[in-house]
Amino acid sequence: MAKENHTKYAILGLLTTGCHSGYSIKQMIDESLNHFWKVSYGQIYPILKQLVDDGLATVQTTSQDRKPDKKEYYMTPKGKLALQAWLQTPIKDIPTEKNELLLKLFFSSHQSKTTALNHLTQYLEKIRERYNTFESIEQMINENLSDQADAQFWLITLDYGKRTTKAVIEWCECTIKKLKDG
Amino acid sequence: MAKENHTKYAILGLLTTGCHSGYSIKQMIDESLNHFWKVSYGQIYPILKQLVDDGLATVQTTSQDRKPDKKEYYMTPKGKLALQAWLQTPIKDIPTEKNELLLKLFFSSHQSKTTALNHLTQYLEKIRERYNTFESIEQMINENLSDQADAQFWLITLDYGKRTTKAVIEWCECTIKKLKDG
DNA sequence: GTTGGCATGTAATCCGTTACATGATTAC
DNA sequence: GTAATCATGTAACGGATTACATGCCAAC
Numbered sequence: 001m002a003k004e005n006h007t008k009y010a011i012l013g014l015l016t017t018g019c020h021s022g023y024s025i026k027q028m029i030d031e032s033l034n035h036f037w038k039v040s041y042g043q044i045y046p047i048l049k050q051l052v053d054d055g056l057a058t059v060q061t062t063s064q065d066r067k068p069d070k071k072e073y074y075m076t077p078k079g080k081l082a083l084q085a086w087l088q089t090p091i092k093d094i095p096t097e098k099n100e101l102l103l104k105l106f107f108s109s110h111q112s113k114t115t116a117l118n119h120l121t122q123y124l125e126k127i128r129e130r131y132n133t134f135e136s137i138e139q140m141i142n143e144n145l146s147d148q149a150d151a152q153f154w155l156i157t158l159d160y161g162k163r164t165t166k167a168v169i170e171w172c173e174c175t176i177k178k179l180k181d182g
Numbered sequence: 183m184a185k186e187n188h189t190k191y192a193i194l195g196l197l198t199t200g201c202h203s204g205y206s207i208k209q210m211i212d213e214s215l216n217h218f219w220k221v222s223y224g225q226i227y228p229i230l231k232q233l234v235d236d237g238l239a240t241v242q243t244t245s246q247d248r249k250p251d252k253k254e255y256y257m258t259p260k261g262k263l264a265l266q267a268w269l270q271t272p273i274k275d276i277p278t279e280k281n282e283l284l285l286k287l288f289f290s291s292h293q294s295k296t297t298a299l300n301h302l303t304q305y306l307e308k309i310r311e312r313y314n315t316f317e318s319i320e321q322m323i324n325e326n327l328s329d330q331a332d333a334q335f336w337l338i339t340l341d342y343g344k345r346t347t348k349a350v351i352e353w354c355e356c357t358i359k360k361l362k363d364g
Numbered sequence: 365g366t367t368g369g370c371a372t373g374t375a376a377t378c379c380g381t382t383a384c385a386t387g388a389t390t391a392c
Numbered sequence: 393g394t395a396a397t398c399a400t401g402t403a404a405c406g407g408a409t410t411a412c413a414t415g416c417c418a419a420c
Contacts, residue, residue: 003326005379006282013289021400033288036281040381045401058354070399080292087286087293091301093306099218101186102189102339104269106215107195109331110262111269119273126276149291153298157302160353165351171342182334187407205371222409227373251369 008182009086010037011047012079017150020072022048031137033155035130035161048073056082098178117179124172131165191268192219193229194238194261199332202254204230212320214336217312217343230255238264299361306354313347316340 010033011025020027022044029039048071051057056079062070081117083100086145108116138158192215193207199339201207204226211221230253233239238261257265283305290298320340327333 006280006285007379010285013292016289016292021399022401033285035278036284038278038280038380040382041401042383042403045265069339083289084292087289088297090311091282091286091305094283094305094312095279095281096217096220097277098188098220099277099342100273101276102218102342103188103192103215104273105335106332106339107191107265108335109197110266111194115270123273123276130276150288153287153290156357156360157288160281160284160350161358163349163353164346167345168342171345175338175341178338178374203371204373220408223373224375224409224411225407348396 004086004089005085006086007037007039007043008047008051009083010039011044012075012083015075015079016083017055020074021070022073035134036157050075051079054082055079113179117176120172120176120179124169124176126166127165127172131162131169134161134165138162186268186271188268189219189221189225190229190232191265192221193226194233194257194265197255197257197261198265202256203252204255217316218339233261236264237261266320295361299358302354302358302361306351306358309347309350309354313344313351316344316347320344 010029014025014028014033014138017028019028022041025044025048026039026041029037033039048057048059051073052059055076057073059073060071060072060074101119104119105116141154141158143153145154192211196207196210196215199210201210204223207226207230208221208223211219215221230239230241233255234241236252236259239257242254242256244254283301286301287298320337323333323336323340327336
C-alpha cells in the first residue's frame, strides 16, 4: 500500500461536518482537531484541489464581483469510500511528540537550576491554559451538539487531551517541587 | 532572534555524554531521546559537519584501511557557550503531537464500532510496550548511572514519559469499555 | 555463508510553515 | 479610520524521512 498523507483524509472527513470551504475547514480545525492535527492554509487549498482532481470531492464555484470566487466543496461517493478505506487501515506506529522542554531539561546539568525552573513554570502556565480550553470545548459540545452522531467521538478525543494534559500538569508541579527542594 | 534548529543542539549536547561519533550519537538518541526527539542519520551527519563549520565542534579523522574514515567529534568552548545560550532561550510554544488514532476516532461515525475497537486495542498494546520500555530505562539509569550529573534530569524526562503514557493507557482502557457498553 | 552490528554518508522526496499577495465587509 | 474577520490562493523555504551506496567484522 502506498504511503498515504493523513492530512488529505482529515480534510476529506471535515467535508462531512458541515464545512464546505477552505476557510470554514480551517476554522473547524483550529477549534477541534488542533490538539492532535494542525493544518495550515498552505496545505488546505492545494489539498482541496487535489481531492477534486482525484474525484473524491466536487467543487461549485460561484463567481463574485470584486471578490475571489467562492468555492464550495462536497464529498463524492468515491470520496466516502476512500475515507472509509483509510479509516480501516491499521495504525502503524504510535506518535512521538517533539518536546523542546524535555530536550532542554535533558541537558540541564549544563545550566543553572533557575533557568530550568523558569522553563517549567512557563510551561505549566501554558499547559493549564490548554486544559481550560479543552474543558470549554467539552462544555460546548455537551450543550450544543450532543445529538450529533459525531459528538460521542469528539468527546473521546477531548478526553484524551484532558487526561494527558492533566498528567503533564502533575508532572510539572511535581518536578518544580523536586528541583526546589533537591 | 533567528529561528534555530533544535536538533542541532540535541546533537551538540550529546557530544558531552560520551558520544563522539555519528553512530554512537544515533544509538544514544534511540535509547534516550527517542520519546521526545527522534533524529535520523540523514540529519546527524550533515549537522555534525555543520557544527565543525560553525566552530562549535572539532573533528579528529582517523584514516583506516578499507574502511571509511573514523571521525571523532568534540565540543569546543564556543560550542559549550552556544549550548548554554540555547538552553536559556525561552520556549515559545508547547508541542502538539500528531495522532493518527485520534484523527481516525474523530471520524468514526463513518465506520463500524468494531474497526474503532480494533484500532484502540492495537494502540493499547503498543503503548503498554512503550511504558515497559520506560521502566527498563529507568531501572538502568538507577543502577548504572545514578552518580552522573545528568542522571537526575534524565529521570525527569522519563517521568514525563511514564506519566503521560500511563494516562493514555487509562484512556484506552476506559474508551474501549465505553464503546463496548454504549 | 549469511545475518546483524559497526560505520559513514548522499540524494530524492515529502510534508508543512511562513511570508506574501489581494480585497471586501463589519464593528468599534 | 482602522482593526478584525471573511476569503482564496502561491512560492520559497526548512526540516525530516527514506532509499540508496559502500564495506568490514563477528557470530551462528
